[in-house]
Amino acid sequence: GAGVSQSPRYKVAKRGQDVALRCDPISGHVSLFWYQQALGQGPEFLTYFQNEAQLDKSGLPSDRFFAERPEGSVSTLKIQRTQQEDSAVYLCASSLIVLAGEETQYFGPGTRLLVL
Amino acid sequence: AQKVTQAQTEISVVEKEDVTLDCVYETRDTTYYLFWYKQPPSGELVFLIRRNSFDEQNEISGRYSWNFQKSTSSFNFTITASQVVDSAVYFCALRDNYGQNFVFGPGTRLSVLP
Numbered sequence: 701g702a703g704v705s706q707s708p709r710y711k712v713a714k715r716g717q718d719v720a721l722r723c724d725p726i727s728g729h730v731s732l733f734w735y736q737q738a739l740g741q742g743p744e745f746l747t748y749f750q751n752e753a754q755l756d757k758s759g760l761p762s763d764r765f766f767a768e769r770p771e772g773s774v775s776t777l778k779i780q781r782t783q784q785e786d787s788a789v790y791l792c793a794s795s796l797i798v799l800a801g802e803e804t805q806y807f808g809p810g811t812r813l814l815v816l
Numbered sequence: 817a818q819k820v821t822q823a824q825t826e827i828s829v830v831e832k833e834d835v836t837l838d839c840v841y842e843t844r845d846t847t848y849y850l851f852w853y854k855q856p857p858s859g860e861l862v863f864l865i866r867r868n869s870f871d872e873q874n875e876i877s878g879r880y881s882w883n884f885q886k887s888t889s890s891f892n893f894t895i896t897a898s899q900v901v902d903s904a905v906y907f908c909a910l911r912d913n914y915g916q917n918f919v920f921g922p923g924t925r926l927s928v929l930p
Contacts, residue, residue: 703860733918742820742907742920743861756916789859801849801913802868807861 702726704808706792712814713782721777721811725794732775733805734767735791743791749775750798782815789813818843820910820921828927829898837893837924839908845869847913850884850891855905855923867891898928 705724713719725732731750735743736759745759751772760767764782769775779786789812793805819842829835841850852864865875867884875882879896895902908921 740922742909742922744920745918791861793861798915800915801847801911802866803915804863804866805918806863807853809858809860812859 704792704794704806706790706808706811708811709809710812710814712816714816715782715784717782717815718778718780719782719813721779721790721813723775723777723792723794723808725773725775725792726796726806727773729794729796729806730798731795731803731805732769733793733795734775734777735793736761737789737791737810739788746777746790779813782813784815787813787815818845818848818910818912818917818919820908820919822906822908822921822924824924825922826925826927828929830929831900832897834894834896835898835926835928837895837906837908837926839891839893839921841889841891841908841910843889843910843912845912849911849913851909851911852882852891852893853907853909853920855907857904861907864893895926898926900928900930902926903928 707722734746737743748756749769764780766778789810791810793807795803795805821840848869850867853861881894883892905923907923911918
């Protein structure tokens with residue numbers, strides 16, 4: 701079956717613009733995660749959904765960042781009033797089961813955001 | 817706090833050489849999980865292996881092998897007879913038993929030259 705897909709793959713925004721990044725998880729996957737990956741760094745956790753419920757948003761860097769998964773499938777990460785420090789790759793991952801240490805996350809190709 | 821260190825920022829080898837990528841972790845948990853992911857130029861993270869803290873048996877999968885040593889808090893990854901297609905950034909990661917605190921190391925960029 702299809703893997704995790706993300707769109708757009710690349711996004712250039714002017715500082716102050718709002719952006720919306722989309723994630724289509726693997727069908728049937730319960731858990732969905734968003735990560736931010738700065739250049740030359742490992743991914744850093746942003747937020748976690750179990751079905752449509754956002755159970756952890758402790759990694760969101762500011763209140764300009766907002767994520768939703770209204771029907772428990774597709775998720776959107778929205779960044780309002782983008783700043784240059786928001787430039788990064790945003791990765792989405794999904795997993796079959798609820799949050800647990802042993803579950804495996806499957807990652808999408810990411811959206812590379814550049815804020816000018 | 818959990819932490820993962822990958823001291824090697826970049827490694828270059830010639831095809832067919834063996835190469836070991838180091839990973840050292842810190843955690844106060846007694847139960848935890850360790851992972852390796854590969855990130856090719858296309859960008860997605862590809863899962864390679866998961867190991868729980870109670871299983872120190874080394875694992876081999878084709879040209880890949882992993883050496884987990886709890887005594888030194890290390891989970892090293894060896895590629896035998898490297899190939900150009902192995903060129904990628906490799907991440908080691910640590911996760912607690914509840915699935916939270918998924919912490920990635922900074923990654924090691926491996927270049928395999930023909």
